[in-house]
Amino acid sequence: MSAPPAPRLGYAPWGEDLAELTAAGRAAEEAGADTLWASELHRSATVTAAALACATSAARIGTAVALAFTRSPMICALEIMDLDELSGGRAVLGLGTGVRRLNEDWHGVPFDHPSQRLRETVDCVRTFIARCADGEPFEAGGPLASLRVRGYRRPRPVRTRVPLHLAAAGPLTFRLAGEIADGWIGHELGSRDHLRNTVLPALHTGLTAAGRKPEDLEVVASVCVSVHPDPAEALRRAAGNVGFYASVRTYAPLFAAHGLQEPQRRVAEEFRRPGARAGALAAAVDPAMTRALTLCGTREQVAEFLTGYAGTADSLKLTVPVHGLTSHEIRESQAHVLDLIRELRP
Template sequence: MIRLDYQPWGESLAELADAARRAEDAGAGVVWAPELHRSAPIAAAALISGTTTVGVGTGVALAFARSPMVTALTALDLDELSGGRFRLGLGSGVRKLIGDWHGVPFDPPVARLRDTVAAIRAVIAGAHLGDPIVHSGETSIAVRGWRRPHAPVRERIPIHLAAVGPAMTALAGEIGDGWLSHELCPADHLAETVLPMLRRGSARTGNRPEVVVSACCSVDADAGLARDRARGVVGFYASVKSYAELFAGAGFAAEHEATVAALRNGAAADALRDGVPPEMAAAFTLSGTRDDAAAGIARYRGLADAIKLSPPTHGLAPAEIRAAQDAVIDLIRELA
């Protein structure tokens, strides 16, 4: 049985928390907070405030935009706030985002993420002990003469790593408590491309990360309307040059190239749906009728441990997003 997770949406933090509560009531296993328009830890705190039993994770927080010390203390606080329900999802982001938006080093990303995770784990495990906490590498810390005067709920908090490329995905297999995909990860791509990468990393250490697939889910009695709502999400990801192989493998190389060009020529990231035909939306999202979405979810059984569903948001008015969100939560209730 595959676990159904959910990524709530809300115009306000209060609405976000309410959506998490409704997803929990529907049977979701974990609710996840992304980081783009909000701070993932603050959004996760809102999700915690609205729920009582469901797991809560950052899906994902930017690993390099905060120091390992700040990230570790934030994770400890969120784990305490949630009563041990928190999981820390981290991702490297991309070079332009990390360098231009956050003004921090990105290269070398694989080694930097490896050391960041090691430093975070060291702080989480030892903050309450008062012993020196030292890690040296691309990311280094040396904490001496300090002790956190609060007992942790857990001395090891699960860390899930988001990864796309082969080296980063292998790293998730090697050291991650879990692996998180981005929103476009069809079942055949997971089976044929991603899982072999994860296994290569796992073979180094015997680690077995939880596999969490993310999927934009758009459900309506009118399958055409559902897929139309999902086009903006696909367009957003199709504007990223590094996803060329993903789209080419599914027969959409020309559409990907056109979308990259549209963004380069000044189109807003939320306005790239026009270059996404309905069949492209159907290939990369769980969109259509409830039966279509249920059948799409079933294709991940035996491949993934969980699937993180999220409503379409890009290029849609709030009322449309709310309708799409209600439909996904109803689907979780039927299937969980």
């Protein structure tokens, strides 16, 4: 029996400004990255993705992720169709719910029944992309996210179905991704064991419920990678990202699933202290948390570990740690990861 194929490598480029970020995207494409992913926190995912599309020619361009509820389904569909046209058919729409505080406090949008709202949003986006060029009335969605379009016609899109991936971090959304999505995108904190023992069975439950096959779903495992010649320094640099997510209540089940509820609780307590910032919690992070949820070490150590995803993930979305680090440290980490992609390219 032949060995399972190694997962394709994608990368989420970093830059202090868009010029630096797109330069990193070009370098990642040249190194062999299959997909370039644009996140949504400090920048708009779709605008960042557009900049990457203009700077590259071959890699897929994906949002990982665009927040599903902070833009209307129609705007979401328009943006991904524009991106697909701009990139010559290379776009991947990655949608995620975000967390309650982000939606309600930062964006002022509802967060009730997020799994059902996400299901209805996906229906709206897909229906719009498929029907917007025929000029006929159409409706989609449900009580939480709806679309009713009449008197509208858009020039025919590059594709009438753009790949739509869902970021999922819990049982309901795992199953939803398996049921309706073209792909699943993992959280950047996680482990191979969690993917194998928790995520994949839930994805397969959704696939089975919808009468779909495993090959109908791209499994994109996200990995926060910290590469440095000194393993201790690699571990230190990744701790800030762990602390950032440990301060958010929504991610408590992720830490609990790895037996890390007590060290996660201590980080959350530290965050509640006056003046504490989520991005500066590295000192409160137990090294066991960082070892369990990120991938740290020398280039040789990390390369060996990444090969272990063969047979469980179709592709990997690599990120570098950023929280609590200087720009110089992030640039150095990024350079190490680009070298790693170049080394592991098929």
